Amino acid sequence: MTIAAAITELAGVFGDRLVRSGSDLELHGRSESYFPLTPPDAVVYPESTEEVSRLAAICNAQGCPVVAWGTGTSLEGHSLAVRGGVCVDFSRMARLLEVHQADMDAVVQPGMTREALNRELRATGLFFPVDPGANAALGGMAATRASGTTTVRYGSMADNVLGLQVVLADGRVIRTGTRARKSAAGYDLTRLFVGSEGTLGLITELTLRLHGQPEAISAAVCAFDRIGDAVDTVIATVQSGIPVARIEFVDAATAAAVNAYAGMEFPLKPHLLVEFHGSPQGVAEDAERFGELVTDMGGEGFRWSARAEDRSALWTMRHNAYYAILASRKGARAVVTDLCVPISRLAEAVEETRADIEDSGIPGPILGHVGDGNFHAVLLIEDGAAEELEVAKALSHRMVERALRLGGTVTGEHGVGLGKLGYMEAEHGAAWQVMGAMKRALDPGDILNPGKLVPPEA
Amino acid sequence: MTIAAAITELAGVFGDRLVRSGSDLELHGRSESYFPLTPPDAVVYPESTEEVSRLAAICNAQGCPVVAWGTGTSLEGHSLAVRGGVCVDFSRMARLLEVHQADMDAVVQPGMTREALNRELRATGLFFPVDPGANAALGGMAATRASGTTTVRYGSMADNVLGLQVVLADGRVIRTGTRARKSAAGYDLTRLFVGSEGTLGLITELTLRLHGQPEAISAAVCAFDRIGDAVDTVIATVQSGIPVARIEFVDAATAAAVNAYAGMEFPLKPHLLVEFHGSPQGVAEDAERFGELVTDMGGEGFRWSARAEDRSALWTMRHNAYYAILASRKGARAVVTDLCVPISRLAEAVEETRADIEDSGIPGPILGHVGDGNFHAVLLIEDGAAEELEVAKALSHRMVERALRLGGTVTGEHGVGLGKLGYMEAEHGAAWQVMGAMKRALDPGDILNPGKLVPPEA
Ligand SMILES: Cc1cc2nc3c(=O)[nH]c(=O)nc-3n(C[C@H](O)[C@H](O)[C@H](O)COP(=O)(O)OP(=O)(O)OC[C@H]3O[C@@H](n4cnc5c(N)ncnc54)[C@H](O)[C@@H]3O)c2cc1C
Ligand SMILES: Cc1cc2nc3c(=O)[nH]c(=O)nc-3n(C[C@H](O)[C@H](O)[C@H](O)COP(=O)(O)OP(=O)(O)OC[C@H]3O[C@@H](n4cnc5c(N)ncnc54)[C@H](O)[C@@H]3O)c2cc1C
Numbered sequence: 001m002t003i004a005a006a007i008t009e010l011a012g013v014f015g016d017r018l019v020r021s022g023s024d025l026e027l028h029g030r031s032e033s034y035f036p037l038t039p040p041d042a043v044v045y046p047e048s049t050e051e052v053s054r055l056a057a058i059c060n061a062q063g064c065p066v067v068a069w070g071t072g073t074s075l076e077g078h079s080l081a082v083r084g085g086v087c088v089d090f091s092r093m094a095r096l097l098e099v100h101q102a103d104m105d106a107v108v109q110p111g112m113t114r115e116a117l118n119r120e121l122r123a124t125g126l127f128f129p130v131d132p133g134a135n136a137a138l139g140g141m142a143a144t145r146a147s148g149t150t151t152v153r154y155g156s157m158a159d160n161v162l163g164l165q166v167v168l169a170d171g172r173v174i175r176t177g178t179r180a181r182k183s184a185a186g187y188d189l190t191r192l193f194v195g196s197e198g199t200l201g202l203i204t205e206l207t208l209r210l211h212g213q214p215e216a217i218s219a220a221v222c223a224f225d226r227i228g229d230a231v232d233t234v235i236a237t238v239q240s241g242i243p244v245a246r247i248e249f250v251d252a253a254t255a256a257a258v259n260a261y262a263g264m265e266f267p268l269k270p271h272l273l274v275e276f277h278g279s280p281q282g283v284a285e286d287a288e289r290f291g292e293l294v295t296d297m298g299g300e301g302f303r304w305s306a307r308a309e310d311r312s313a314l315w316t317m318r319h320n321a322y323y324a325i326l327a328s329r330k331g332a333r334a335v336v337t338d339l340c341v342p343i344s345r346l347a348e349a350v351e352e353t354r355a356d357i358e359d360s361g362i363p364g365p366i367l368g369h370v371g372d373g374n375f376h377a378v379l380l381i382e383d384g385a386a387e388e389l390e391v392a393k394a395l396s397h398r399m400v401e402r403a404l405r406l407g408g409t410v411t412g413e414h415g416v417g418l419g420k421l422g423y424m425e426a427e428h429g430a431a432w433q434v435m436g437a438m439k440r441a442l443d444p445g446d447i448l449n450p451g452k453l454v455p456p457e458a
Numbered sequence: 459m460t461i462a463a464a465i466t467e468l469a470g471v472f473g474d475r476l477v478r479s480g481s482d483l484e485l486h487g488r489s490e491s492y493f494p495l496t497p498p499d500a501v502v503y504p505e506s507t508e509e510v511s512r513l514a515a516i517c518n519a520q521g522c523p524v525v526a527w528g529t530g531t532s533l534e535g536h537s538l539a540v541r542g543g544v545c546v547d548f549s550r551m552a553r554l555l556e557v558h559q560a561d562m563d564a565v566v567q568p569g570m571t572r573e574a575l576n577r578e579l580r581a582t583g584l585f586f587p588v589d590p591g592a593n594a595a596l597g598g599m600a601a602t603r604a605s606g607t608t609t610v611r612y613g614s615m616a617d618n619v620l621g622l623q624v625v626l627a628d629g630r631v632i633r634t635g636t637r638a639r640k641s642a643a644g645y646d647l648t649r650l651f652v653g654s655e656g657t658l659g660l661i662t663e664l665t666l667r668l669h670g671q672p673e674a675i676s677a678a679v680c681a682f683d684r685i686g687d688a689v690d691t692v693i694a695t696v697q698s699g700i701p702v703a704r705i706e707f708v709d710a711a712t713a714a715a716v717n718a719y720a721g722m723e724f725p726l727k728p729h730l731l732v733e734f735h736g737s738p739q740g741v742a743e744d745a746e747r748f749g750e751l752v753t754d755m756g757g758e759g760f761r762w763s764a765r766a767e768d769r770s771a772l773w774t775m776r777h778n779a780y781y782a783i784l785a786s787r788k789g790a791r792a793v794v795t796d797l798c799v800p801i802s803r804l805a806e807a808v809e810e811t812r813a814d815i816e817d818s819g820i821p822g823p824i825l826g827h828v829g830d831g832n833f834h835a836v837l838l839i840e841d842g843a844a845e846e847l848e849v850a851k852a853l854s855h856r857m858v859e860r861a862l863r864l865g866g867t868v869t870g871e872h873g874v875g876l877g878k879l880g881y882m883e884a885e886h887g888a889a890w891q892v893m894g895a896m897k898r899a900l901d902p903g904d905i906l907n908p909g910k911l912v913p914p915e916a
Pocket of ligand 2: 594595597599600601
């Protein structure tokens with residue numbers, strides 16, 4: 001077997017950093033959502049780019065699948081080794097290599113998590129803004145083109161990665177991009193690897209764009225009677241040019257889950273949570289202008305605060321919302337959906353989805369990064385209950401169709417993995433074949449995360 | 459001859475919209491800068507995507523080169539048909555197809571110019587921010603990944619194109635992206651075609667991100683004794699989070715050229731020109747905070763204004779600077795350089811370049827989008843003077859080496875074309891071969907703008 005031969009060779013290089021114990025394989029065969037356990041044949045913990053390069057060369061020669069692993073928080077089964085092979089866990093390549101204060105950039109290894117990076121940056125006055133709810137690894141975030149609550153202001157990983165070091169399938173090491181803020185020197189390989197989900201290369205270093213910690217921050221919260229009013233407030237805010245740094249939606253069901261989980265007392269209504277970054281006067285003004293819009297739109301309970309404790313409580317609540325929802329049904333697993341539509345269609349998309357979920361009998365709170373037109377339903381199913389999984393998948397299928405019908409995308413930020421593979425043709429048409437051609441050009445042996453993202457070879 | 463056969467076939471499809479007259483060929487064989495006349499064999503004026511698709515299929519079957527043409531303002535000989543063939547002039551596909559007010563996006567044909575688009579948008583309260591000095595076509599701007607004075611605030615074409623319709627080499631028509639603000643659904647083909655300079659496909663439609671016209675605008679100008687002080691002011695401004703919408707540098711030689719050309723009275727010193735967008739209070743505050751920084755850095759003559767006439771005079775001056783410089787030496791042609799470096803190295807890069815130009819004996823005013831670390835020297839040579847061209851090329855060569863030594867790129871925004879092809883290996887190393895692999899995957903017959911961007915086939 002070629003996989004076996006590769007593992008034997010790799011064991012010679014990696015020694016006890018190649019692991020085949022059942023518990024470790026199982027840990028790397030799990031997904032954060034509903035996909036069945038799919039362990040790899042071995043897990044390898046490289047400590048340098050050179051090691052990753054040797055690993056790739058060996059696996060390429062042997063035709064052994066290679067699946068990268070950041071923190072395993074992706075929600076569509078991205079890092080499951082569906083054809084076996086080697087899982088490359090980047091947790092031992094997790095250092096901050098350089099910070100360039102004047103240039104507002106940093107060079108990091110792929111296993112470093114976003115929270116670890118921001119802890120190390122605290123004293124510099126700079127921060128890295130992209131914040132998927134989980135404390136994901138920066139390599140995994142780049143590979144999934146992650147975004148989060150602050151994307152409406154600071155962009156996603158597509159906007160905040162200046163350059164990469166990448167190990168190609170055959171072991172060659174390349175660099176994409178430079179530390180300059182922009183370049184027109186040929187194809188944008190950085191943005192090609194960002195979002196490629198480990199199918200084109202293994203990211204071994206990232207140059208990230210940093211931002212100045214805002215001088216002042218204010219946050220606000222308010223409730224609405226109807227989802228449509230909340231969404232119309234979002235549109236009005238974006239259009240009037242109020243520079244929101246975050247604008248998040250949670251529905252009544254999410255508010256209920258959060259109240260139960262964290263002892264909060266949010267009214268059981270749709271809410272918007274908002275944050276502003278700027279000068280002290282600026283953020284006060286922004287909050288007030290936003291407050292006026294809220295009143296015009298019939299919102300209520302508008303409160304804003306520039307106190308760190310209040311803000312921190314609000315965003316901890318938001319970041320724990322997924323876990324609060326999971327906890328609201330004992331022993332449940334989640335099918336997490338991820339639509340993104342043009343903002344003019346957002347109210348329609350959310351309201352149709354809300355009604356559809358209610359008819360289904362399955363709990364499914366809705367929340368999302370509505371400033372970007374992006375939202376999620378967290379569909380809760382009993383672990384192992386096949387019928388419920390079917391109902392959830394049917395709901396998710398109708399959501400995807402809705403996104404496409406409304407001019408949107410089947411995944412705003414979570415990515416393709418296994419869960420969205422079946423929709424790539426519907427979203428991209430002939431362009432999906434172009435993705436296949438790129439894949440064959442860069443990974444002719446199909447060893448990098450095979451079975452994902454591109455069309456199956458004919 | 460395959461080119462001749464293709465042209466015969468195309469004549470049957472395009473009738474009198476295929477032109478072979480000498481004057482038309484010559485017009486499409488000229489470059490804006492110093493490259494020699496290189497006329498194509500024919501110019502075709504398509505009116506629809508279907509026509510472009512038929513053209514590609516015919517040329518692909520015949521192995522006939524196809525070079526796209528927007529407005530021909532690119533500065534590195536991008537659209538010169540160095541292997542002959544057909545020039546596709548998009549000037550008859552220049553319509554605004556859709557404006558989505560609530561979603562703040564628009565769908566345009568590739569031949570529409572940025573000024574025409576903004577004229578049509580005026581009443582909507584929206585605008586498209588990317589502004590290379592020339593009134594370029596949006597298709598050409600996407601193909602060169604153009605940026606401009608507002609990129610420091612609103613980004614470049616990479617950030618403001620949401621999706622494309624593209625005709626591939628074999629005539630297949632694909633769509634990339636959606637009207638959603640973000641997506642994680644596979645490889646970012648939009649950003650692969652943006653900046654591909656007509657070598658991977660022909661852009662026949664663009665979905666562009668629009669921005670709200672700012673409620674208020676203020677502009678400021680100030681002079682410095684030393685280049686280093688001007689640049690340090692830029693760094694301090696960006697770091698302190700003052701949200702500049704534009705921050706441009708012109709050196710003393712540029713100020714002199716502009717004074718002579720437009721009857722202005724700028725002191726013969728390095729200047730910064732700045733603009734702020736926001737609320738009336740906001741832009742007043744921003745201008746004042748910036749003014750304080752200028753004073754701290756020893757700047758002088760600081761003036762700001764929120765009056766439209768003053769602003770307009772300032773930016774007309776900036777946008778005419780290239781022509782003012784050209785006019786400062788009778789009958790001259792320009793070699794325009796385009797470095798971009800990390801901002802911490804900008805003062806060094808500009809000062810070394812200034813000194814080098816002074817030693818050379820050739821006039822070469824410097825100006826640039828310094829908020830991004832990007833600047834140009836406009837090296838003026840007598841038309842036809844071979845020795846001067848050599849001196850200018852040697853200066854340009856040393857500037858490129860300087861950019862790479864300082865961690866930057868050989869072209870911040872103008873692109874590769876012919877002029878920077880020789881530096882792709884130095885900037886990208888093995889990654890340049892990856893670009894070659896992408897090109898072969900999408901255009902195996904090498905018909906799309908052959909001889910540009912990627913490594914020559916071995
Ligand atoms: C509670 C919760 C909230 C979430 N909220 C968000 C959100 O708001 N926005 C969002 O975008 N996502 C969100 N996610 C999903 C997830 O956090 C992101 O997809 C994240 O980017 C995954 O990072 P990871 O390090 O866990 O990657 P993994 O799951 O380990 O890997 C993801 C993919 O990247 C590949 N990969 C990993 N490292 C590398 C590397 N070095 N080189 C090449 N390929 C690599 C893997 O092979 C795999 O295909 C959420 C998840 C949870 C559990
Ligand atoms: C005075 C002056 C100032 C300038 N300032 C700037 C600046 O600040 N920033 C900047 O970025 N540039 C600047 N430029 C350069 C130039 O304006 C830009 O490169 C611009 O983007 C070129 O657009 P165009 O329509 O003229 O393209 P063209 O020159 O016609 O073509 C450029 C390239 O794009 C390809 N192309 C054109 N249309 C298509 C299409 N539909 N599909 C596929 N490929 C296509 C062509 O084949 C060619 O390779 C300046 C130029 C001048 C003369």
